[in-house]
Amino acid sequence: MGLLDEARKLSVYTAYNTNVDAITFLKGEIVQRLIDEFGAEAVRKRMDDYPREINEPLDFVARLVHALKTGKPMAVPLVNEELHTWFDSHFKYDVERMGGQAGIIANLLANLDFRRVMVYTPHLARKQAEMFVDRPNLAYPVVEDGRLTFKHPREAYREGDPIKVNRIFEFRAGTTFRLGDETIQVPFSGRFIVSARFESIRIYTEPELKRFLPEIGLQVDGAILSGYQGIKLRYSDGKDANHYLREAKKDILLLKRERDVKVHLEFASIQNRELRKKVIYNLFPLVDSVGMDEAEIAHVLNALGYSKLSDRIFTYNRIEDTVLGGKILIDEMNLEVLQIHTIYYIMYITHADNPLSEDELRSSLELATTLAAARASLGEIRSPEDFKVGTSVPYNERGEYVKLRFEEAKRRLRTREYKVVIIPTRLVKNPVSTVGLGDTISAGAFTCYLAMLRKKGEL
Ligand SMILES: Nc1ncnc2c1ncn2[C@@H]1O[C@H](COP(=O)(O)OP(=O)(O)O)[C@@H](O)[C@H]1O
Numbered sequence: 001m002g003l004l005d006e007a008r009k010l011s012v013y014t015a016y017n018t019n020v021d022a023i024t025f026l027k028g029e030i031v032q033r034l035i036d037e038f039g040a041e042a043v044r045k046r047m048d049d050y051p052r053e054i055n056e057p058l059d060f061v062a063r064l065v066h067a068l069k070t071g072k073p074m075a076v077p078l079v080n081e082e083l084h085t086w087f088d089s090h091f092k093y094d095v096e097r098m099g100g101q102a103g104i105i106a107n108l109l110a111n112l113d114f115r116r117v118m119v120y121t122p123h124l125a126r127k128q129a130e131m132f133v134d135r136p137n138l139a140y141p142v143v144e145d146g147r148l149t150f151k152h153p154r155e156a157y158r159e160g161d162p163i164k165v166n167r168i169f170e171f172r173a174g175t176t177f178r179l180g181d182e183t184i185q186v187p188f189s190g191r192f193i194v195s196a197r198f199e200s201i202r203i204y205t206e207p208e209l210k211r212f213l214p215e216i217g218l219q220v221d222g223a224i225l226s227g228y229q230g231i232k233l234r235y236s237d238g239k240d241a242n243h244y245l246r247e248a249k250k251d252i253l254l255l256k257r258e259r260d261v262k263v264h265l266e267f268a269s270i271q272n273r274e275l276r277k278k279v280i281y282n283l284f285p286l287v288d289s290v291g292m293d294e295a296e297i298a299h300v301l302n303a304l305g306y307s308k309l310s311d312r313i314f315t316y317n318r319i320e321d322t323v324l325g326g327k328i329l330i331d332e333m334n335l336e337v338l339q340i341h342t343i344y345y346i347m348y349i350t351h352a353d354n355p356l357s358e359d360e361l362r363s364s365l366e367l368a369t370t371l372a373a374a375r376a377s378l379g380e381i382r383s384p385e386d387f388k389v390g391t392s393v394p395y396n397e398r399g400e401y402v403k404l405r406f407e408e409a410k411r412r413l414r415t416r417e418y419k420v421v422i423i424p425t426r427l428v429k430n431p432v433s434t435v436g437l438g439d440t441i442s443a444g445a446f447t448c449y450l451a452m453l454r455k456k457g458e459l
């Protein structure tokens, strides 16, 4: 509890993405019905085509079945707005909740009683605003009469702002269905995200607010930014990804202008390789810390040209490969810290001159997985006390194996120029849901990292 108490003294800014997550819990029969509707052959053929966007229902079914077969956390953009009707006719969504890294992290940190949580999202419809928790430490920046003020997000909504609904399909290990003559059993629990990507949703800071970013930077101890995966290569009004990424770079520099506030970027799946490359090359060099999952590090390495290593990580998720990939990424992008969360383990890698010791880095990961375990058990973390629930969740059954493999990897790879720590995850057998657990891990790890830096006078 000690470390969390330290972290709670911090103030954090988070932007940009929020949405409504409409969650469906998949059962074998639901998947079977979908496959039968389109025919196993057609689904298989489309799986081979591997569509990177969802334009029609079969694209969705193919990518969903692929995700279920591998058990990997994946997200695919939905670009055809009309498909919402098809989704509505095929699935009942009984759970609707806050989605998007910025929204999830804001609610989490506010509920954990952080000193101050400032959240900014460019689209704040009333329904979206009401998904923020009712906490006095949660604030949304508003410019009034040329001055920066703060309101609770519920008081800051704008009538007429667009609302973004993502469809989340939660799947569980063991779920079984047939694809023609093949029986598929889902190997790991996780989520498949259908991310709405429409023209009206843009990732940016409104011009009036932008000039106050240095002031916001002065008021916080750290910033957690995400949502860049929502940028589109081109828009019908002539704007493009280069435009939005240039603005995104300015935002980071403005936040850091008056004080070198530490910035964490939470990475998320970007199907389009060109866009993925742009986000990596434009933004990674400007931030201090990056977090991502195993599918994402594989995709990032692929975009950087390491396709064999990428394939190995995606297929086998071996520790040695992840450490190697982490070394490459932290060197090429000159990151201060890189955090990778996977189903069985979480890793932190820094350069050897990082002010924190390996034990300290490890303790921030311990806290992170405990927070995630608490959220997986409860569905939501509503107060600092909920953290305790996570402490009674055991480490996953491969915990000892993870440690062994990590020691082996350290012996084989040159790691002297780095600090590398790995911990096994605390894995909840029957999670209420899994979407957002990675965001929980990253928010926990990064804020503890900041808290320890601060204690050492390094912040
Ligand atoms: N049942 C579970 N109990 C505890 N932690 C889990 C469970 N399932 C997944 N996790 C953790 O959550 C992480 C998911 O992160 P990620 O794929 O980034 O999800 P999201 O982007 O939806 O937050 C996994 O890497 C794992 O560490």
Ligand SMILES: O=P(O)(O)OC[C@H]1O[C@](O)(CO)[C@@H](O)[C@@H]1O
Binding pocket: 017, 018, 019, 021, 075, 098, 099, 100, 101, 102, 104, 166, 193, 195, 196, 227, 229, 230, 268, 435, 436, 438, 439
């Ligand atoms: O890429 P998008 O559409 O912003 O969505 C991000 C998705 O990732 C999550 O934030 C989980 O990490 C979901 O809540 C959300 O649906």
Ligand SMILES: [Mg+2]
Binding pocket: 267, 268, 292, 293, 438, 439
């Ligand atoms: Mg994630």
